[in-house]
Amino acid sequence: MNLNIVTRDPEETQKLGKRISKLVVPGDLFAFYGELGAGKTCFIQGVCQGLGVRDYVTSPSFTIINEYKGRVPVYHFDLFRLNSLEEFLDLGYEEYFYGEGLTVIEWAEKVESLLPFGHLKISIEFFNYSQRIIYFATSSDRYKVFLKELIQSENIRD
Amino acid sequence: MKILGIDSSTRICSLGLIEEHNILTEYNINSYYQKTSSILVPAIKTMLEGVNLTLAEIDGIAVAIGPGSFTGLRIGLGVAKGLCYATTSLPLWGISTLDALAYSLRGVPSLICPLLLSTREEIFSAVFRGGEDSLEKIIDYDCSDMDTLLAKISFLKEKIIFIGEGLKKYQKAIQERLNQEALFIDSPLAFPRGVNIAFLGLEKLQKGEKEDIHTLSPLYLRKSQAEMVREKKTTEI
Amino acid sequence: MSDLILGIETSCDETAAALVEDGKKILANIVTSQIKIHQKYGGVVPEIASRKHLEAIIPVIDRALYTSQKKLEEVSAIAVTYGPGLVGSLLVGLSVAKALAFARSIPLIGINHLEAHIYANFLAYEELVPPLICLIVSGGHTSLVQMKDFGEYKLLGQTRDDAAGEVFDKISKVLDLGYPGGPIIEKLAKKGNPLAVNFPRPLLNNDKSFDFSFSGLKTAVIYQIRKFKEEKNVWKVEDVLASFQRAVIDVLVEKTLNAALAFKIKKIVLAGGVSANKLLRKEIKERAKILDLEVFYPPLPLCTDNAAMVASAGYFRLKDNKKSSLNLDAVSRLPLGRKKY
Ligand SMILES: Nc1ncnc2c1ncn2[C@@H]1O[C@H](COP(=O)(O)OP(=O)(O)O)[C@@H](O)[C@H]1O
Numbered sequence A: 001m002n003l004n005i006v007t008r009d010p011e012e013t014q015k016l017g018k019r020i021s022k023l024v025v026p027g028d029l030f031a032f033y034g035e036l037g038a039g040k041t042c043f044i045q046g047v048c049q050g051l052g053v054r055d056y057v058t059s060p061s062f063t064i065i066n067e068y069k070g071r072v073p074v075y076h077f078d079l080f081r082l083n084s085l086e087e088f089l090d091l092g093y094e095e096y097f098y099g100e101g102l103t104v105i106e107w108a109e110k111v112e113s114l115l116p117f118g119h120l121k122i123s124i125e126f127f128n129y130s131q132r133i134i135y136f137a138t139s140s141d142r143y144k145v146f147l148k149e150l151i152q153s154e155n156i157r158d
Numbered sequence B: 001m002k003i004l005g006i007d008s009s010t011r012i013c014s015l016g017l018i019e020e021h022n023i024l025t026e027y028n029i030n031s032y033y034q035k036t037s038s039i040l041v042p043a044i045k046t047m048l049e050g051v052n053l054t055l056a057e058i059d060g061i062a063v064a065i066g067p068g069s070f071t072g073l074r075i076g077l078g079v080a081k082g083l084c085y086a087t088t089s090l091p092l093w094g095i096s097t098l099d100a101l102a103y104s105l106r107g108v109p110s111l112i113c114p115l116l117l118s119t120r121e122e123i124f125s126a127v128f129r130g131g132e133d134s135l136e137k138i139i140d141y142d143c144s145d146m147d148t149l150l151a152k153i154s155f156l157k158e159k160i161i162f163i164g165e166g167l168k169k170y171q172k173a174i175q176e177r178l179n180q181e182a183l184f185i186d187s188p189l190a191f192p193r194g195v196n197i198a199f200l201g202l203e204k205l206q207k208g209e210k211e212d213i214h215t216l217s218p219l220y221l222r223k224s225q226a227e228m229v230r231e232k233k234t235t236e237i
Numbered sequence C: 001m002s003d004l005i006l007g008i009e010t011s012c013d014e015t016a017a018a019l020v021e022d023g024k025k026i027l028a029n030i031v032t033s034q035i036k037i038h039q040k041y042g043g044v045v046p047e048i049a050s051r052k053h054l055e056a057i058i059p060v061i062d063r064a065l066y067t068s069q070k071k072l073e074e075v076s077a078i079a080v081t082y083g084p085g086l087v088g089s090l091l092v093g094l095s096v097a098k099a100l101a102f103a104r105s106i107p108l109i110g111i112n113h114l115e116a117h118i119y120a121n122f123l124a125y126e127e128l129v130p131p132l133i134c135l136i137v138s139g140g141h142t143s144l145v146q147m148k149d150f151g152e153y154k155l156l157g158q159t160r161d162d163a164a165g166e167v168f169d170k171i172s173k174v175l176d177l178g179y180p181g182g183p184i185i186e187k188l189a190k191k192g193n194p195l196a197v198n199f200p201r202p203l204l205n206n207d208k209s210f211d212f213s214f215s216g217l218k219t220a221v222i223y224q225i226r227k228f229k230e231e232k233n234v235w236k237v238e239d240v241l242a243s244f245q246r247a248v249i250d251v252l253v254e255k256t257l258n259a260a261l262a263f264k265i266k267k268i269v270l271a272g273g274v275s276a277n278k279l280l281r282k283e284i285k286e287r288a289k290i291l292d293l294e295v296f297y298p299p300l301p302l303c304t305d306n307a308a309m310v311a312s313a314g315y316f317r318l319k320d321n322k323k324s325s326l327n328l329d330a331v332s333r334l335p336l337g338r339k340k341y
């Protein structure tokens, strides 16, 4: 199942993230794709805001994982600097992927083969300087329901 | 000869202090309650104080080098290296966690297959031939899925004992696959214990072996890429 | 009697050990840079970093003692970085440090990496004392901190998204220039025109806070490069880089000077890898002079990660009779200034 949404500025992207956060339950996993500057961190900031995270949601490129406290805990991965699966395996990632929080991963393509079956793919593309096309895709039932709810919630064009 | 044994490769951080063939003291703590990274050095301190010994009165340190959690192993090795560096005369030995697990069945004349099961369906294994007073490794340490392991074992056609915490869930699959007699020990005691690490260190001491603390590193074992991809495919169907 | 501190640092790229006497005198400062390995991967790779740290840590400590002609028995305390950083890497240094402290029965002193960067300045300037405004900029951090006294900090602002050094690395990656991005871009920017492209100065005009934001600038630069390429116009990568670098420096300088004025503090110190940038040093010094403010920055080898700065911070902590417990754990996110230390 697929869904595309165009956002016109960073605030809209964050709002979308915020809206999605309402549907989040512990154990969820969102995999993000898109080049540098696409707005992955921006989207995740919206999700975290919606989950009541107080901490600054910054780019975890340096520490690879940031953890935030919110309505559910958030595990924020940024795999920008990672170059092979091997390197990822020892980060103790299982505890996050299969844990009790929301896992969000920037540059998820780098660990594609380790992603659990049930996850939501969110891919962000430049349309122009301030517009972004955000693609959602999933093959798991949990997130099909999720996307349907998202469509029904206010203001979203399919 | 007094030897301190350290294992921090599993979720149980395990320490043991032995003198010749006696256990002086043993300390196990589940990292759920105290993270290994915080507890390891205080635990060593407490344990030594408990038997009125100081580091200077010890004859060597044996430390687990894996297979197991890389981060855990690096904590153990970091501490062991530091202790030995600070106490110049103290020798250091690296001991495999699979040897330590098999050591629990020392003296049992049978094939012994210690298994360490990680969260990601990774299985660390080796096969030993147990004698009256020996354990001879006949299949080397490996990290694989169960299929790959059983394919290797089925060639042996001898009675074999599997030992490892949590292996119950594989018991049926193993039995169906093997033609030989197989016994299973799945017990909360089946983990690489610090005392076993220490006893294996003592053996190395008696053989006159000793590691270079500058270069000793963990055994970095993991599944082949091919296996990881294969596994992924089967879970997605 | 003098106090000899052994400093240990493994929070990111470098495995480092140093011996410092009385917080000021460097007897040995050993850094095994892992940059060579990481260059191949375009960044710091955590698993490899932790591996290399474990292999290098004892040799590096050994070399530090040998260089300083000291014995471990003469060391009065062990100072070690316990955060922020890559947890797996931090744990290597921390584990060894705890073992040494326990075995020698000497104090263990856990040091915040950001605080250590500030102390690089105390190593370099004998007379320097707080109060200070500190700008800490590196690949992983962008923080503006008010240092009221030794060991007493107030966080004034930090980045809300990307760190300044991180943006240098990312732009460098986009243009395939190599790692680390900072020095590479600095060199190329010298040959470019900083006025060629007018990039945004994020959080400069309309925001009273001392926070930073660099993701907008990152995106603007990437977008500009893409546009240039599409339009097939003649453009010089040096111009883009010079304009980008100028934008980053403008923001850093402006915010730092504003903080000094707002809190009526006369002295400013720069710290962290990005403080090696020569244009940043020059700009801030010149503009501070007009405002009658004084600027300090460490000599180049003390800008990047090293253990001498950790040992120096440890010395002042020891004087304050503050020690860490042996169950100290590594922490990946550890802001400076929430509480004392
Ligand atoms: N419609 C939009 N959605 C998201 N971000 C946008 C949009 N338009 C412009 N931007 C800008 O793009 C940048 C995205 O940066 P960031 O979220 O750090 O990207 P990434 O994490 O993908 O590298 C931000 O500076 C943001 O303000």
Ligand SMILES: [Mg+2]
Residues within 6 Å of the ligand: A040, A041, A042, A059, A078, A106
């Ligand atoms: Mg990002």
